Amino acid sequence: MATSTKSSSPVEQHGHGHDPLLHHQFEDMHQQTESYLVGMWSFLVTEIMFFGALFIMYSIYRWKYSHEFWEVHNLLDWKLGGINTFILLLSSFSMAMGVHYATLKKHALVNRCLAFTVLCACAFLVIKLGWEWWPKWEHNLFPGPGFEWNEHSLEKYIKPGSDLLSVSPNIAQLFLSLYFAMTGLHGIHVLVGILVLVGLMVLHKKQTPSAQDYVNTEMVGLYWHFVDLVWIFLYPLFYLIPK
């Protein structure tokens, strides 16, 4: 405990005047950092449960309609999914490098890494929305009242030997509903990640006090890696269904 009685600052009265980044409720920086990380992981646990319920739902329906899901998954392009997987892996790497430079307080390098991560995130969304979602929307393959499951709507996707039309429209909608819901929810997380990353870049650019503590960058990094983590499972489950 601090012995100074002259200071009127609550921070100094608690004996923490030596480190401006330390909040008064913590004993030391170690405890503060650990508390932040535990808090962030608590949030991520709720996210795991959130996505977990969707994964369980997907697995149950895929188990029940395995052949139909295999047929309908041919609507998805595994090459585009693979490119997006690699983009997210790259973004995770650059995010990890950003955290590394944040520990060294090299703000300019942190911002370069974060900018590359944002670039990857934008590329992911452009591929996802522009090359994957939009063509399906155009061909009325988005589940709902306008959904069409016929030769016209499937013109682009029917290949020799394809048996897509044999699949019940209801089951096709079921697969596509899961696809749009799960990749859409993941896409929203990517979008939120972009906003948070840009906000963090501003903090580092201005070198605000909160940017001086590396743990803020680390927490954003944990969120971003979680986004990558979800996609690691979404990719094989939706794009690489075996016959």
Added chain:
Amino acid sequence: MASDSHLNHPPVKHYVFNLVVLTILMLATIGAAQIHIPTPGNPESPLMNNVVALFIATIKAGLVVAVFMGVRYTTTLVKMWAYTGFTWFTLMFIMWCDYGTRNWEPVAGWEGNPANALPREPYRPEKKAAGEHGESHGATEAH
């Protein structure tokens, strides 16, 4: 006295190595999906392909959590918290016990609508008794 172990981030080469391994595993996932992996006892089944794909995905996830998310290098408390989250996720598979065993004990009405994966209506013994006399009374007809 607490140490500064939370600051022990891995060297950059670990991140680079992790990215390379993750990329190789991603290619392995794609490669494994292009071939049929026979299932022992049932060569036509795609089960082994699913198992391999999810096994590789789990390894990839483990590498992201351990290295990129820094769980391998963090404090015991944070490690415990992180592992707890994934343990909870595995507990969700208990739901499979319900869905996976429903046909062990058939209930009238569950099989009613083929477009609905899990139709479920209240079990009505009186309708079952009527059905046993050769009348086809689905639970959907009950009011």
